[in-house]
Amino acid sequence: MGRKLLTEHINVEGIQTFDVYRKHGGYASVEKALKTMTPEEVVEEVKASGLRGRGGAGFPTGMKWSFLAKPEGKPRYLVCNADESEPGTFKDRYLMEKLPHLLIEGMITSSFALGARTSYIYIRGELLYVLRILEKAIAEAYANGFLGENILGSGYSLDLHVHPGGGAYICGEETALLESLEGKRGNPRNKPPFPAVWGLYGCPTVVNNVESIATVPWIVTNGAAEYAKIGVGRSTGTKLISAGGNINKPGVYEIELGVPVEEFIYSDEYCGGIWKGRDMKAVIAGGSSVPILPKELILKTAAGEDRLMTYESLSDGGFATGTMLGSGGFFVMDDQTCIVRHTWTLARFYHHESCGQCSPCREGTGWMEKVLHRIEYGHGQMHDIDLLVSVAKQIEGNTICPLGDAAAWPVAAAIRHFRDEFEWHVKHPERATAPGAVYNKADSVLA
Amino acid sequence: MVKITFDGIEVEVEEGTTILNAARKIGGEVVPPAMCYYTPLKGSGGKCRACLVKVAAGSAKDPRPMPKLVASCITPVQDGMVVENTTNPDVLATRKGVVEMLLINHPLDCPICDQAGECDLQNFSYEHGTSGTRYEEERRTFEKIDIGPLIQLHMTRCILCYRCVYTADQITEKRVHGVLGRGDAAEIGTYIENVIDNDFSGNVIDVCPVGALTDKTFRFKNRVWFTKPMDAHRDCPKCSGKVVLWMRGNDVMRVTARKDKYNEVQEFICNECRFDHKDPNDWTIEGARKIDRGSVISANHYELPVLNVPVVPNLPGSTEDDLKDTPFNLGRSV
Ligand SMILES: Cc1cc2nc3c(=O)[nH]c(=O)nc-3n(C[C@H](O)[C@H](O)[C@H](O)COP(=O)(O)O)c2cc1C
Ligand code: SF4
Numbered sequence: 001m002g003r004k005l006l007t008e009h010i011n012v013e014g015i016q017t018f019d020v021y022r023k024h025g026g027y028a029s030v031e032k033a034l035k036t037m038t039p040e041e042v043v044e045e046v047k048a049s050g051l052r053g054r055g056g057a058g059f060p061t062g063m064k065w066s067f068l069a070k071p072e073g074k075p076r077y078l079v080c081n082a083d084e085s086e087p088g089t090f091k092d093r094y095l096m097e098k099l100p101h102l103l104i105e106g107m108i109t110s111s112f113a114l115g116a117r118t119s120y121i122y123i124r125g126e127l128l129y130v131l132r133i134l135e136k137a138i139a140e141a142y143a144n145g146f147l148g149e150n151i152l153g154s155g156y157s158l159d160l161h162v163h164p165g166g167g168a169y170i171c172g173e174e175t176a177l178l179e180s181l182e183g184k185r186g187n188p189r190n191k192p193p194f195p196a197v198w199g200l201y202g203c204p205t206v207v208n209n210v211e212s213i214a215t216v217p218w219i220v221t222n223g224a225a226e227y228a229k230i231g232v233g234r235s236t237g238t239k240l241i242s243a244g245g246n247i248n249k250p251g252v253y254e255i256e257l258g259v260p261v262e263e264f265i266y267s268d269e270y271c272g273g274i275w276k277g278r279d280m281k282a283v284i285a286g287g288s289s290v291p292i293l294p295k296e297l298i299l300k301t302a303a304g305e306d307r308l309m310t311y312e313s314l315s316d317g318g319f320a321t322g323t324m325l326g327s328g329g330f331f332v333m334d335d336q337t338c339i340v341r342h343t344w345t346l347a348r349f350y351h352h353e354s355c356g357q358c359s360p361c362r363e364g365t366g367w368m369e370k371v372l373h374r375i376e377y378g379h380g381q382m383h384d385i386d387l388l389v390s391v392a393k394q395i396e397g398n399t400i401c402p403l404g405d406a407a408a409w410p411v412a413a414a415i416r417h418f419r420d421e422f423e424w425h426v427k428h429p430e431r432a433t434a435p436g437a438v439y440n441k442a443d444s445v446l447a
Numbered sequence: 448m449v450k451i452t453f454d455g456i457e458v459e460v461e462e463g464t465t466i467l468n469a470a471r472k473i474g475g476e477v478v479p480p481a482m483c484y485y486t487p488l489k490g491s492g493g494k495c496r497a498c499l500v501k502v503a504a505g506s507a508k509d510p511r512p513m514p515k516l517v518a519s520c521i522t523p524v525q526d527g528m529v530v531e532n533t534t535n536p537d538v539l540a541t542r543k544g545v546v547e548m549l550l551i552n553h554p555l556d557c558p559i560c561d562q563a564g565e566c567d568l569q570n571f572s573y574e575h576g577t578s579g580t581r582y583e584e585e586r587r588t589f590e591k592i593d594i595g596p597l598i599q600l601h602m603t604r605c606i607l608c609y610r611c612v613y614t615a616d617q618i619t620e621k622r623v624h625g626v627l628g629r630g631d632a633a634e635i636g637t638y639i640e641n642v643i644d645n646d647f648s649g650n651v652i653d654v655c656p657v658g659a660l661t662d663k664t665f666r667f668k669n670r671v672w673f674t675k676p677m678d679a680h681r682d683c684p685k686c687s688g689k690v691v692l693w694m695r696g697n698d699v700m701r702v703t704a705r706k707d708k709y710n711e712v713q714e715f716i717c718n719e720c721r722f723d724h725k726d727p728n729d730w731t732i733e734g735a736r737k738i739d740r741g742s743v744i745s746a747n748h749y750e751l752p753v754l755n756v757p758v759v760p761n762l763p764g765s766t767e768d769d770l771k772d773t774p775f776n777l778g779r780s781v
């Protein structure tokens with residue numbers, strides 16, 4: 001059994017309430033930080049822990065914090081990104097719903113470290129019931145002196161607000177989130193300047209994922225050294241994985257980074273193997289934006305080493321043969337899954353969610369969706385496949401925000417690894433569009 | 448002052464200048480095209496990606512290249528920066544891709560579009576695009592909308608450069624104009640056809656790079672290349688009163704603000720000047736306006752040879768020989 005740092009008490013009866021949470025050691029990090037540490041010491045602790053951002057990009061959290069500009073006379077803000085809308089990722093919701101006080105504790109300790117006096121949790125609009133849970137927990141924290149003026153007599157004051165989004169995936173992108181929080185249309189900003197210099201209301205701001213912030217209390221309470229003992233290399237600590245798709249036990253798992261992918265998929269402690277006794281075809285390891293990998297490449301790297309659940313191991317081989325840990329949305333597809341249909345579904349999502357500011361993403365996402373739709377429904381031509389690769393390339397790297405990349409990568413990767421399946425759809429439209437028909441390699445002999 | 452090298456040419460500019468403006472200081476062929484950036488509008492730029500360039504060296508201090516192409520219109524220069532535009536094949540290929548993206552949902556209805564002949568998208572695709580298209584899908588369309596009695600919005604032609612949005616925000620008194628929806632379904636909305644009625648609303652027509660916002664008082668009246676642009680002014684209590692009259696014979700077909708060689712408005716004008724003074728006697732006419740670009744506007748009289756216009760480079764088949772005997776022989780000295 002791996003260690004559980006975030007979810008140890010998640011099934012304790014009443015853990016959503018302040019009293020029960022407190023009885024199980026909750027808010028210890030606030031006491032420790034505010035009474036015995038300076039803000040700089042907290043930042044150093046987080047730096048030393050090796051914690052990397054859990055929102056997708058994996059940027060070291062302590063380093064991000066130390067970049068925060070500190071000009072005179074300007075407030076600084078901490079904003080928690082709880083917009084979680086990436087298909088296949090549902091860990092933040094689980095954490096907030098079950099352990100609202102953990103996030104609030106993390107917000108207080110982190111805000112103290114950053115010198116923020118007002119902080120925000122920007123939550124996905126569809127999660128209104130979670131917002132209610134958080135608001136209730138925040139009220140409890142105020143009532144018990146952990147929020148508001150002069151927290152625990154330390155002289156440090158903090159106000160915490162929860163703000164719901166309006167239902168746009170793009171508002172999870174940190175600068176679009178800030179625009180939205182300011183009450184504007186959620187268009188990503190041009191960068192630089194980065195939020196660390198010019199963030200919310202033009203003030204220095206740190207945006208962090210829910211899980212990143214929820215990890216801070218453990219690090220501060222137990223020490224960075226203890227945290228860094230867990231994991232492999234530069235992937236320290238534990239990570240929440242949203243496991244979904246054709247597995248026996250979908251759900252959110254807290255794993256120690258470094259668990260072999262094979263163990264994660266097949267052991268009963270985690271996913272419990274592929275459902276219905278089927279074989280596995282492919283996996284998306286880090287949320288819908290990261291490249292899909294076929295069974296052979298997700299279990300072993302191109303060099304034949306076991307693939308581990310770490311940032312480094314999953315990205316081994318670059319995009320040619322690797323992928324990314326991303327946000328930890330782990331999506332398993334069995335051998336009855338149609339990759340073309342799946343790719344079309346993702347393309348449809350990104351087409352729908354593009355903010356439309358920059359031309360390659362606005363136009364290219366729609367184009368890819370339409371071409372994929374044609375191929376899936378038996379109207380594709382061979383040159384369409386290369387066209388898709390070319391359009392994806394025209395988007396990638398040429399846009400304002402990473403949504404363009406996120407839309408391009410899944411299409412490019414699906415064709416990179418499953419080109420034969422796309423070709424089969426083009427060559428045999430009647431068979432490909434027959435109800436329930438799925439390509440398999442054996443079939444390609446007939447093709 | 449900082450020094451940068453742009454396409455092998457050294458130029459000195461003030462700190463904080465964008466790469467695009469540094470290139471404009473050099474001028475001529477090396478200047479990247481800009482479809483959304485607009486100098487008078489704060490916050491504009493970064494959207495169309497037409498101006499992407501390669502930064503081959505970030506600065507003298509940190510000479511590493513930037514990993515991605517950058518939007519030259521919003522990226523400030525650093526001392527010792529080395530930038531590649533026309534000298535970098537990647538940049539040119541990417542730009543071709545941007546043209547393609549901007550055109551896939553464009554109606555290509557230039558023959559019936561009032562903007563034809565002074566359209567940035569026409570120029571952009573002519574200079575940087577390919578002649579064919581790989582797009583076989585249905586194009587998205589929108590209904591035409593009247594924005595008040597004077598302006599028409601033909602959203603199907605819009606490239607979402609946001610210039611009109613910034614204009615409505617920054618130079619008109621109240622904002623009823625923004626973007627609704629997202630992705631390729633995003634549209635310039637006026638919040639349920641709320642009329643933009645204020646003294647400066649007409650400027651959205653001038654800033655629009657395409658034929659999405661057009662002057663209803665000029666609608667289908669003429670092709671711009673048949674009209675002669677004349678600089679003129681009047682005493683106007685609301686604006687500078689400095690305009691361009693687009694004349695056919697002695698008739699004023701339309702009135703616009705004056706634009707520089709990058710098609711950017713020099714001084715915004717009021718609606719009264721734009722819409723209500725179509726009588727030449729209302730104006731002091733200064734003389735013919737010089738149109739700098741290789742525009743069809745400067746070719747507004749086929750019969751009168753203008754001497755020494757240089758060959759327009761980049762046009763397919765635009766060698767001297769190709770053009771010699773065509774009606775498009777712009778009177779260059781042969
Ligand atoms: C289109 C898009 C959507 C995103 N959605 C989320 C999200 O829902 N939650 C999140 O934490 N980060 C999201 N991100 C990443 C954020 O921009 C940002 O990097 C992250 O919140 C930083 O937190 P971290 O350093 O703790 O990982 C998204 C990025 C993009 C480009
Ligand atoms: S890449 Fe897409 S989502 Fe991001 S700013 Fe551009 S159009 Fe908007």
Ligand code: SF4
Pocket residue numbers: 604605606607608609610611612635651654655656657659660
């Ligand atoms: S209507 Fe014209 S100015 Fe406005 S966004 Fe569209 S193209 Fe740009």
Ligand code: FES
Pocket residue numbers: 480481482483484492493494495496497498499518519520521
């Ligand atoms: S002009 Fe620079 S991105 Fe449009």
